[in-house]
Amino acid sequence: EAGVAQSPRYxxxxxxxxxAFWCNPISGHATLYWYQQILxxxxxxxxxxxxxxxxxxSQLPKDRFSAERLKGVDSTLxxxxxxxxxxxxxxxxxxxxxxxxxxxPGTRLTVL
Amino acid sequence: xxxxxxxPAALSVPEGENLVLNCxxxxxxIYNLQWFRQDPGKGLTSLLLIQSSQREQTSGRLNASxxxxxxxxTLYIAASQPGDSATYLCAVxxxxxxxxxxxxxxxxxxxxx
Numbered sequence: 001e002a003g004v005a006q007s008p009r010y011x012x013x014x015x016x017x018x019x020a021f022w023c024n025p026i027s028g029h030a031t032l033y034w035y036q037q038i039l040x041x042x043x044x045x046x047x048x049x050x051x052x053x054x055x056x057x058s059q060l061p062k063d064r065f066s067a068e069r070l071k072g073v074d075s076t077l078x079x080x081x082x083x084x085x086x087x088x089x090x091x092x093x094x095x096x097x098x099x100x101x102x103x104x105p106g107t108r109l110t111v112l
Numbered sequence: 113x114x115x116x117x118x119x120p121a122a123l124s125v126p127e128g129e130n131l132v133l134n135c136x137x138x139x140x141x142i143y144n145l146q147w148f149r150q151d152p153g154k155g156l157t158s159l160l161l162i163q164s165s166q167r168e169q170t171s172g173r174l175n176a177s178x179x180x181x182x183x184x185x186t187l188y189i190a191a192s193q194p195g196d197s198a199t200y201l202c203a204v205x206x207x208x209x210x211x212x213x214x215x216x217x218x219x220x221x222x223x224x225x
Contacts, residue, residue, distance in 0.1 A: 040217065041217055042116070042216050042218055043213075048210065099144055099161055099163075099211050100158045101146075
């Protein structure tokens, strides 16, 4: 069974630029999560999807962050414009019916 | 507001030792608790999941316990190996079936050969 795929693995941009991350969950997993992990901290939930609907985006900085999950499969997280404090690893996870979340390798973003 | 704390932040042990990692949380109204392993440059791998009604779970050399009333969980690793070196994260699940997670800051474990 293929795992959660994410791309790109690394991205370096300058502040005020925009960036997008892509996630393809495990086939058939209806629930998809995006997390932000700042160096030295645990992951923090940004947004949760159930199929193509948003379940929780209460911690998503909506003035600059947006996410979508068209057709209930893969998802894109966008930051526009990026700030220095957005430097982090962005993790995508998916879940089927059990409570276990399966994580992708993450995208490491550096904002200069 | 739920807060999750992990102690110690870092731990170095010689190969073969048994060790315990600690996790504490402030709100006992949890849905479940999970332990994850994170290797450098990689995502998280789920190790053990304990439902709120359970007291412990075991997988191989790993045993996790949960005491909701005291807001504590421990991860016991028996006969540690260099391959166990990684960051271990505990995460408290809430929100019922939506299973949102709040993570601790992790324990960085180094097992010396």
